[in-house]
Amino acid sequence: MKTYDCVFIHPTTHIKNTDSTKSDSITYVIMPLGTLAIANLLEREGYKVKVVHTGIEEMLDRDFSIKDLLKKYEASVVGIDLHWYVHSYDAIRLAETFKRNSNAFVVLGGFTASYFAEEILQRFESVDAVIQGDAEIPLLELLQRRSDGEFDEVPNLVYRDGNSLKKSRKRFIAETPDLDRLNFSNFTLLSNFDEYRRCISQFGDLDPYAAKSKLKTQGWICLGRGCSVNCSYCGGGRKAFEILSGRRYPIFRSKEKVVETLAKFEEMKISCAYMDFDPLPQKRDYQHDLFELIRREKIDISAQFLLWSLSDKRFLRDFRRTFNPLYSTITISPESGSEHIRKLNKGFYYSNGELFRWLDDARKEIIPVQLYFTSGLSGETERHFEKTIKLGKKLVVEYPVVSISCNPIELEPASPRFLHPKRYGISLKVRSFIDFYNIFKRLASGLPATTQLGYRTDFLSEPQIVELSRRFREAISLKHYEKWQKFYFGS
Incomplete structure (x- = not known):
């Protein structure tokens, strides 16, 4: 048995298959960016x-058990990331297993753990x-x-002290120099990293495009932290960051450090870098300077860049010049075809006309685009959603390099809708950590979830919301069929 000062454990989401001849599904497999950096x-x-990524271990060995891990590693401290609420049950399940079978000190971190810290400690x-x-x-x-167990001076810590809880008065909020001291690419610390880099989406066993992972490899890269706006549905907006970490403004990691990480990606045969940080779209000097540095260093890698709002022509031109086109895409989320609903819900607004002009520019640069x-959404009715379907159909016809998807929005802790449901016209079905925990416990046990989305709106029931997304996907599939039928048969 190997002894460690700290073992980091990444949970996963399990969906039990009621067919006993088939394995359970493992999904939501991507780790938070900070895990490797803190370990390093x-x-x-x-x-x-x-x-240790428990999902990867299970995907490699369907008989894997966390107890097998306890036979291999003895840890003084076990750190379990509970960043996304979908891991609410599995994170606690792992904590309970370690606590029953070892003397490890168990600490949780991440957005969901941060928001529900006191409830988690009181219940578990x-x-x-x-x-x-x-x-x-x-x-x-x-x-x-x-x-010595003297934790009162440890920043950001809520901890158990006998039969009571204590909270440190000290606060640590990372700034750019703190991010620059971190190494986000020490992959030797992650067990079975070679398998993890083949995870090209969150969905694991449920990924419909998993076959791509035989060729494509992907790495998630840290560009910074924070946000400057509040989208109604997002648990990582400006107000959420302020609640969860005290952060009042976004910070950027230095461009030189980002390039160091990309160079490491290239060395480790990672073919595509996933970039999801665009908090100041009105001023993208950082991205332009970063792209120029990448070109200067001759780093050959593809990129999937998630824009938080529309860009200008210069950004598109720089993106095309910088990244290998093999897997490169730009992703943007209009969310709704109704400009009124988009303005109500998104922190960065743009009209449909502006979206079409941007897509024209992307087409000229031959950049594949993903639209979500x-x-x-708050305020949305079926009539508003018909505009979303209409917009989607038009996009299919006019923009061949665009792929489109639609799924119902789920409820995120610390999002404006979660914090102020009446203001945003929704009724909550989940309000506490135990609600999220029970949903994913039921899925892991082979039982149907009591709620899929966690809410209903003033205008739409939960089944209606789910059905609208299904209708969109059906309409877009039919439009694709009609488009190619006309291309091949002229009718």
Whole structure:
């Protein structure tokens, strides 16, 4: 058995197959960006660390059990990321297993753990502490004070002290120099990294395009933290960051450090870099300077860039010149075909006319574009959604390099809709951590979830919201068929 100062555990989401002859489905497999960076920081400070992705372990060995891990590793501290609410059940299940079978100190971190920290500690004795917000320095200091148990000076920490809870008064909020001291690409710390880099989406077993992973490899890259606006549905907007970590403005990682990471990606045969950070679309000097540096360093890699709002022609031209076209795409989310609904819900607004002009520019640069729409937005009615379907059909006909998808929006903790449901015209079906926990416990047990989305709106029931997205996908598929039938047969 190997002994470690800290073992990082990434949970996953399980959907039990009621057919006993088939394996359970494993989904939501992507790790938070900070996990490897924090692990590397601890290693640099002289601690022995390991990162284990339980979903990857199970995908490689369907008989894998966390108890097998306990036979291999003995840890003083176990860090479990609970960033996304879809891991609510599995994170606690893992904590309980470690607590029953070891003497490890169990600490949780991430957005969901941060928002529900006190409830988690009150309900689950298997969790010893939660780090709220940025966790790099707090976890390092927790390890430094592990022997004496004096945690009151550890920043961002909520912890169990006998039969009561305590919360540190100290706060750590990372700035650019803090991000630049982190190494996000020490992949040697992650067990079975070669398999993880083949995860090209969150969906794991449920990914309809999993066959692509035989060729494509992908790495998620940190460009910064924070946001400047509040979209109604997003649990990672400006207000959410302020609640969860105290952050009031976005920060950018230095361009030189980003390029170092991309160079490491290239060295590790990662073919595509996933970039999802665009908090100041009105001023994209950072991206232009970054792209220029990538070209100067002659890094040959594809990129999937998620724009948070429309760009100008220069951005599109620079993107095309910078990245290998093999897997490169730009993703943007209009969300609705109704300009009124888009303005009500999105922090960065643009009209349909502006969207079409931007798509014209993207087509001239021959850049593939992914567009995401949704149903269930605040204020949306079936009449509004008909505009979304109409827009989608027009896009299929006019823009051959555009792929389109639509799924109902789910409820995220700390989003404006979660914080102020009446203001945003929704009724909540989940309000606490235990609600999220129970949903995913039922799925892992082979039982239907009590709610799929976690809410209904003033105008649409939950089944209606789900049905609208299905109708959109059906309409778009039919339009694709009609388009290619006309191309081949002229009718």
